[in-house]
Amino acid sequence: DAEHLKHFDPNAMGGFEPEHLEGFDPMAMGGFAADHFKAFDPSMMGTFDAEKVEHFDPNAMGGFDADRFANFDPNAMAGFDADHVQNFDPNAMAGFDADKFANFDPNAMGGFDASQVENFDPNAMAGFDADKFANFDPNAMAGFDPDQVEHFDPNAMEGFARDHMTKMDMDALAAFDIDQVVHLDETAKQGIGDTVPEFAEFDIDVRKEFIGDDALRLGGVGSFEDLAAQLFSPTVDTESGDLTEMGWDEPFDDIDILDSESIDIEILVDEISDLMPDFEGEISEISQIFGFDEMVIE
Structure with a gap:
């Protein structure tokens, strides 16, 4: 159980084989600390399913780096909640691809902050739909850069509210194209119009859409x-x-x-x-x- 796992020497984690982890009681996962997860071979991450992941101790999330997150089964992402997410190492975010983000519970998005967002792989942005974007903390929007914004799914733009837009960096806002902007809620458009001092860096079609x-x-x-x-x-x-x-x-x-x-x-x-x-x-x-x-x- 969790109490037993808690007392394992982190250096002993290298002795576990996939079949060992697959047989673990999901309730026991809370016994693993960050040092335990750091000692696991990255290839072992694929044995954790969503049921096990949801019982991870949020304070242990610092044990996962980009290589370990990259080896997770995308379906296991559904087990992470906002408490887990807010404890992710910002430098580990590069391990998430579009398939992984697509499998997160939308409610978990509220755990991401700007320091984590700025490390997202631009090519992984397609994993966010409107429901997920709607659940982002507006303050986290400051982490998005132009390269990431260019990869947003136009249909996902419907999830953004005024507060999301007003928190974004000006350079990131200017990266929106007309196909994305037309999917913004009217109040979100107004937020951009009220925030941006001048639209010289925006495409002309986007300027017209806003003003x-x-x-x-x-x-x-x-x-x-x-x-x-x-x-x-x-x-x-x-x-x-x-x-x-x-x-x-x-x-x-x-x-x-x-x-x-x-x-x-x-x-x-x-x-x-x-x-x-x-x-x-x-x-x-x-x-x-x-x-x-x-x-x-x-």
Whole structure:
């Protein structure tokens, strides 16, 4: 039983064969400490099933490294709960692949923190569905990076709430593509819109999904850097829709400022002020990009 196993010398673990572990009473698993698990040969992990795993002492989880987790039967993951998960060594997370994550109980996801998440294998992200993502602690979302985000299943995005999105790193948010974003709950989209100061690093289709066509002139949606590059390009063609593709809607074509050497600053300021009232900060940004020394809004 657990009391007997507790008194085993950790160095004796190397003597166990698979058939020994397979015959252990699941209730006895609580007797193993971290030192015991560390002493097991990694290949032995495949003998633990979900019933045995659920009786592991949560404080013993530090005994599993990436190599040992990699050797677990994916079906055994169902035995881990949130208490187990929160005691996993962050450096051991690389041992989990998509099949293993897919077999976790969704409720166990709440045990992961950001330090563990940042060590997930990007290729393992397909193992998370909407139900699993919904159970993540919002604070753990800070651990996801762009490489991991790019591998999220679009259908799994439905599990994210506003709090999840507001806790993510800006670079990770910018890695979402339109196929993923369209599956976000509206409140989750609003969370991104309220958190991200400007959308220059986002794909244009994603920018439009977050902000909507009616607000394409607002700061950070149509990128001012993109606009400046287009307006001063010798090949720019405002009739071709170049600016529209970059997030500026068609009425901007009415501003005749294609020739940078003949720009009337006063007219330009009036035009921009009419288009974006109360956006003095954004207009100041334009002045810096275009190289104007001073722009005065009356």
